[in-house]
Amino acid sequence: MEFHFSDNDLNGVSIIVPTYQEAGNIEQLVTRLTKAMKALTPNFEIIIVDDNSADGSEEIVITLAKQDLPVSILIRTNERGLSSAVLRGFEKAKYNTLVCMDADLSHAPEDVPRLAALIMQDEADFVLGSRYVKGGKIAGKWGLFRYLNSWVATALAYPLVRLRDPMSGFFAIRQSLLPKAEPFNPIGYKIALEVAVKAKPERMQEIPIHFGLREAGESKLSLKEQLFYLQHLKRLYQHRWKTLSQFFLFCLVGTTGLVVDMGTMFVGYGLIGLSFRYMRFLAFLLAATSNYQLNRMITFEVKKGQHWLKQWVGFLAASAIGFVGNWLVSVTLYDKTIFFHDHYLLAVIAGVMAGVVLNFFLSKFAVFESRFFK
Ligand code: GDD
Numbered sequence: 462m463e464f465h466f467s468d469n470d471l472n473g474v475s476i477i478v479p480t481y482q483e484a485g486n487i488e489q490l491v492t493r494l495t496k497a498m499k500a501l502t503p504n505f506e507i508i509i510v511d512d513n514s515a516d517g518s519e520e521i522v523i524t525l526a527k528q529d530l531p532v533s534i535l536i537r538t539n540e541r542g543l544s545s546a547v548l549r550g551f552e553k554a555k556y557n558t559l560v561c562m563d564a565d566l567s568h569a570p571e572d573v574p575r576l577a578a579l580i581m582q583d584e585a586d587f588v589l590g591s592r593y594v595k596g597g598k599i600a601g602k603w604g605l606f607r608y609l610n611s612w613v614a615t616a617l618a619y620p621l622v623r624l625r626d627p628m629s630g631f632f633a634i635r636q637s638l639l640p641k642a643e644p645f646n647p648i649g650y651k652i653a654l655e656v657a658v659k660a661k662p663e664r665m666q667e668i669p670i671h672f673g674l675r676e677a678g679e680s681k682l683s684l685k686e687q688l689f690y691l692q693h694l695k696r697l698y699q700h701r702w703k704t705l706s707q708f709f710l711f712c713l714v715g716t717t718g719l720v721v722d723m724g725t726m727f728v729g730y731g732l733i734g735l736s737f738r739y740m741r742f743l744a745f746l747l748a749a750t751s752n753y754q755l756n757r758m759i760t761f762e763v764k765k766g767q768h769w770l771k772q773w774v775g776f777l778a779a780s781a782i783g784f785v786g787n788w789l790v791s792v793t794l795y796d797k798t799i800f801f802h803d804h805y806l807l808a809v810i811a812g813v814m815a816g817v818v819l820n821f822f823l824s825k826f827a828v829f830e831s832r833f834f835k
C-alpha cells in the first residue's frame with residue numbers, strides 16, 4: 462500500500478469519515494457537522510470514504526451535496542479496511558487541518574471544532590479525542606472483559622507513544638506532517654496510533670470527549686481486528702526498536718521451545734520409556750525445529766518457502782554454537798571464581814543468557830538476515 466501526500470497550504474479543515482454500511486447515520490452526521498463547523502470556519506469539507514457498502518450511502522451523499530452541503534464520497538472497490546480508508550481520504554483532502562472520525566455518531570460532530578481549532582490556532586500538531594483524560598466519558602456499561610481488553614491494548618501501546626487513548630479513532634492532525642512522515646503501513650483499526658508513531662507530531666494534545674453509543678447499524682470491530690492489532694503493534698515496535706523487539710520475540714519463542722523439549726521428554730522417556738540419552742537428542746531437534754519455524758514466521762518474517770532447508774541447518778548450527786557459548790561461560794565462571802562455584806545456579810543462568818544472546822545474533826545475521834540466503 463502506498464500513499465502520496467502533497468503539501469496543502471489551503472487554510473481550513475478536511476474531515477475524513479471512513480464508512481462501511483453506515484447509510485443510516487450519514488445524513489445526521491453531515492448536517493450536524495456542517496452546523497458545528499460553520500461556527501469555526503467557512504472553509505471545510507467532509508470526505509466520506511466508503512468501501513463499496515452498496516447500501517444507499519452514495520445516493521444519500523449525492524443528495525446532500527446537491528443541497529449545498531460540503532460533502533463528497535470516495536468509493537473504494539479494490540481496497541478494504543478502516544485505516545487505509547482514512548489515509549486515502551487524507552490523500553484527497555484539500556485543507557491543511559485534517560480530522561478523522563467515526564460515522565456512527567459515537568464521536569460527537571459538535572466536538573470536531575474543538576479538535577480542529579487547536580491545530581488551526583497553532584497550539585498543537587496532533588489532537589486526540591480521548592475517553593481517558595479528565596472529563597472524558599464512555600456511554601453505556603462495559604463488562605469486565607471489555608474493560609480489561611481495552612486496558613491491556615492501551616498499555617501495550619504506551620511505550621510507542623505517550624497517549625492515554627491511542628485506540629481512539631477521533632483525532633486531528635496538521636496536514637504538513639504527512640508528506641514528511643515515514644511510510645504508513647496500517648493494518649486494522651488503530652489509525653490514530655499509526656499516525657502518531659509515523660508522523661511524529663511534536664506537540665500532541667489529548668482532549669476529553671464523551672464517547673457516545675452508536676446511533677444506527679452495528680460495529681465492525683471483530684476478533685480478527687484484535688489479532689490485527691497485535692500484528693500492527695509488532696510492526697510498530699519493530700519499526701522503532703527493530704533488534705530489541707526481535708530479541709524479545711526470540712526469547713518468547715525460546716520459551717515455547719522449552720515446553721516442546723519437556724513435552725517430548727515426558728512422552729518419549731516418561732511415558733514410553735525410550736532411552737534418555739537418545740530422547741535428549743530427539744527433543745532438542747524437535748524443540749529447535751519448532752523454534753526455527755516460529756522465528757522464521759514471527760521474529761524474522763521470512764517469506765514462505767524461501768531456503769527452508771538451508772536455513773534450518775543454519776539455525777541448528779547457530780543453536781549448537783549458542784550451546785557451546787553457554788557451556789563455556791557457565792563452566793568458566795564455575796571453575797574460575799569462588800562466588801560462582803558457591804552459587805552454581807547463577808553460573809547456569811549466566812551461561813544460558815550468553816548462549817541465548819549468541820544464538821540470537823548468529824540466527825539474525827548469519828541465518829535469517831544473511832545475504833547468503835537471500
Ligand atoms: N471504509 C471503511 N472500511 N470504513 C470502515 C471499515 C472498513 O473496512 N470498518 C469500519 N469502518 C468505519 C465504520 O463505518 C465507522 O464509521 C468507523 O469505521 C468505526 O467503526 P465501528 O464499527 O463503529 O467500530 P467501533 O465503534 O467498534 O470502534 C470505534 O471505537 C474504537 C474504540 O472503542 C473506532 O473509533 C475505533 O477506531 C476505536 O478503536
Ligand code: MN
Nearest residue numbers: 563565567675
Ligand atoms: Mn462505533
